[in-house]
Amino acid sequence: MMGPTHAATGAAAWIVLGPAAGVHPAAVAATIPLAALAALGPDIDHPKATISRILPFIAWPLQKVTTHRVEMHSLAVALLVVGALFPVGGLAVTGAVAVGWVLGHIGADCLTDRGCALLWPLTRERFGLGLMTTGEFGERVFALLMWPAVLLYYVFAIKNGWLA
Ligand SMILES: [Zn+2]
Numbered sequence: 001m002m003g004p005t006h007a008a009t010g011a012a013a014w015i016v017l018g019p020a021a022g023v024h025p026a027a028v029a030a031t032i033p034l035a036a037l038a039a040l041g042p043d044i045d046h047p048k049a050t051i052s053r054i055l056p057f058i059a060w061p062l063q064k065v066t067t068h069r070v071e072m073h074s075l076a077v078a079l080l081v082v083g084a085l086f087p088v089g090g091l092a093v094t095g096a097v098a099v100g101w102v103l104g105h106i107g108a109d110c111l112t113d114r115g116c117a118l119l120w121p122l123t124r125e126r127f128g129l130g131l132m133t134t135g136e137f138g139e140r141v142f143a144l145l146m147w148p149a150v151l152l153y154y155v156f157a158i159k160n161g162w163l164a
């Protein structure tokens with residue numbers, strides 16, 4: 001998927017899951033940009049990715065030793081990133097990064113035909129549902145329908161008292 005779709009997916013997932021996980025709505029609102037930024041993180045293994053242009057001094061050496069959509073797109077590396085952040089980040093910051101990185105990026109990439117090596121280092125096999133191709137029509141539809149889905153979730157959540 002493209003950077004803007006990842007960022008939007010990370011933000012949308014955090015807007016839904018943050019309050020559901022018990023994070024104060026103000027803390028969720030304050031950490032939405034962090035969820036969006038974290039959702040760009042795994043693509044630091046790709047030279048043309050937005051995050052690689054933001055952090056070239058990390059991206060360049062990392063790209064020498066990794067393969068796109070393998071190591072950085074695995075659950076093991078996600079666990080390392082989130083685990084390293086947890087002692088200093090607290091629930092809101094760690095939650096935003098975890099949701100952005102895992103759902104906004106890895107989860108979203110797994111919807112595409114190219115998938116992710118979720119189980120690296122056990123296997124380099126990529127898992128993908130093949131529902132869309134990066135940068136093509138399906139991704140644009142997904143990016144567009146995400147926000148009405150978030151709105152619909154909140155209408156149901158408020159109506160049913162899920163957020164009380
Ligand atoms: Zn990716």
